[in-house]
Amino acid sequence: MTDNILIERPEAHPGVTVIRMNRLDKKNAITRDMYGQMALALAEADADDAIRAVVLSGGPGCFSSGNDLADFIQIAAAEGEAKNVIAFLHELARFTKPLLSAVDGIAIGVGVTMHMHCDLTFASTRTVFKTPFTDLAVVPEAGSSLLGPCIMGYQRAFAMLAMGRASPRRRPAKPV
Amino acid sequence: MTDNILIERPEAHPGVTVIRMNRLDKKNAITRDMYGQMALALAEADADDAIRAVVLSGGPGCFSSGNDLADFIQIAAAEGEAKNVIAFLHELARFTKPLLSAVDGIAIGVGVTMHMHCDLTFASTRTVFKTPFTDLAVVPEAGSSLLGPCIMGYQRAFAMLAMGRASPRRRPAKPV
Amino acid sequence: MTDNILIERPEAHPGVTVIRMNRLDKKNAITRDMYGQMALALAEADADDAIRAVVLSGGPGCFSSGNDLADFIQIAAAEGEAKNVIAFLHELARFTKPLLSAVDGIAIGVGVTMHMHCDLTFASTRTVFKTPFTDLAVVPEAGSSLLGPCIMGYQRAFAMLAMGRASPRRRPAKPV
Numbered sequence: 001m002t003d004n005i006l007i008e009r010p011e012a013h014p015g016v017t018v019i020r021m022n023r024l025d026k027k028n029a030i031t032r033d034m035y036g037q038m039a040l041a042l043a044e045a046d047a048d049d050a051i052r053a054v055v056l057s058g059g060p061g062c063f064s065s066g067n068d069l070a071d072f073i074q075i076a077a078a079e080g081e082a083k084n085v086i087a088f089l090h091e092l093a094r095f096t097k098p099l100l101s102a103v104d105g106i107a108i109g110v111g112v113t114m115h116m117h118c119d120l121t122f123a124s125t126r127t128v129f130k131t132p133f134t135d136l137a138v139v140p141e142a143g144s145s146l147l148g149p150c151i152m153g154y155q156r157a158f159a160m161l162a163m164g165r166a167s168p169r170r171r172p173a174k175p176v
Numbered sequence: 177m178t179d180n181i182l183i184e185r186p187e188a189h190p191g192v193t194v195i196r197m198n199r200l201d202k203k204n205a206i207t208r209d210m211y212g213q214m215a216l217a218l219a220e221a222d223a224d225d226a227i228r229a230v231v232l233s234g235g236p237g238c239f240s241s242g243n244d245l246a247d248f249i250q251i252a253a254a255e256g257e258a259k260n261v262i263a264f265l266h267e268l269a270r271f272t273k274p275l276l277s278a279v280d281g282i283a284i285g286v287g288v289t290m291h292m293h294c295d296l297t298f299a300s301t302r303t304v305f306k307t308p309f310t311d312l313a314v315v316p317e318a319g320s321s322l323l324g325p326c327i328m329g330y331q332r333a334f335a336m337l338a339m340g341r342a343s344p345r346r347r348p349a350k351p352v
Numbered sequence: 353m354t355d356n357i358l359i360e361r362p363e364a365h366p367g368v369t370v371i372r373m374n375r376l377d378k379k380n381a382i383t384r385d386m387y388g389q390m391a392l393a394l395a396e397a398d399a400d401d402a403i404r405a406v407v408l409s410g411g412p413g414c415f416s417s418g419n420d421l422a423d424f425i426q427i428a429a430a431e432g433e434a435k436n437v438i439a440f441l442h443e444l445a446r447f448t449k450p451l452l453s454a455v456d457g458i459a460i461g462v463g464v465t466m467h468m469h470c471d472l473t474f475a476s477t478r479t480v481f482k483t484p485f486t487d488l489a490v491v492p493e494a495g496s497s498l499l500g501p502c503i504m505g506y507q508r509a510f511a512m513l514a515m516g517r518a519s520p521r522r523r524p525a526k527p528v
Binding site: 274294295296297326327328 | 514515
């Protein structure tokens, strides 16, 4: 157990659980251990009558850079290693209470697609959502090829999920 | 029969029926009697070959504040009392001609959800749509939990129908 | 065989086929012959492993004014005359590779609806999309009554496909 995932119960908002990714030195890249902790926190919040809503969050300037790639390779290499990822995705999909997310800054890969399972997402104006699935030669994950077109229409979902276009689209910085 | 519902056939637009709510002293709160008259007007317009389109409308500054709550309690209290409401909703859903709506100002509850059955809604810039279902501890009505996500996407529909957020969102007025 | 349809393989973009309508003296009105050539080009691009994406395009200021009406009358008049149109629509619907379109200026009728089959459409700011189906007393074509609501929501699709409203809506020019 690490403190890479913080489970918070804000005093000012009884009934709310905040699941906060807290591995900022790695831009909140998500490991199997973190997936497992988030899955458990969701399951517990769903079962706890005192909890009425859950907020997924990250840190200032960084929601999540997505899967930890070193960890991801081990997931791909051995059977059974994906179980925490699958548990998290199942909890996202079957969560029965209002699920919100709060995003500031970097949101990559699963740091984008998990919001498609949320009832509402609040993003700061400096947030950039990007899913470089094609660059990594992987398919869109976490039900995003189903949910993306429902949320933003087929064409915009194609631009994001298949072409890897950032949203909002940022122009390359001008060379000095 | 009251004049709370006006059925208009504008001379300049032959072929158009305007169904206008006209109970402005009660902010166009809708009673069983008014539901019944609107249901009948829709059925007649649909059956009349001279009518090519119907417009649902209210008054200046007020489309409708939704169900008349005193009336609504009686509907809830006795079997059979909902028949006019149900008749109106059925007519909305099965109406076969272009159905439009014109909205200015207050639009609350069913004053919002009836537009989801319209082919087009024209709203003035000072219109505020709001569905306080959660505040009233009732579920979203009139097929809005199905139609809302189709029209505005799941997340915005959740904000409106489940959280009761006004659209467009108004900031609370500053205290003096 | 005419040069009304140009099949281009841009040197700077190997793997891309551009199908360009090039009948600018008739505002790229599409004839049976042109439908047939475009259907063939799509089928060949889909079967050619060297081709990775196709772009549908027109000329400067004019994507397409839609069906050539003289030709369209002949299609309606005789059995079998629609076969090239149908072949084109089938190729659009079953095309398996990324299909893009580039639009500048006039886009009318099927010059609008073919984009609904594309994964992405890039349109210049001076493009106007318009489908005057009701004016011509024809029904929305090319699957647009299904795809339109998926892309832009039911109400906007109704405004475009049933009411023939241009998008973006242009005000009539002021009389001098």
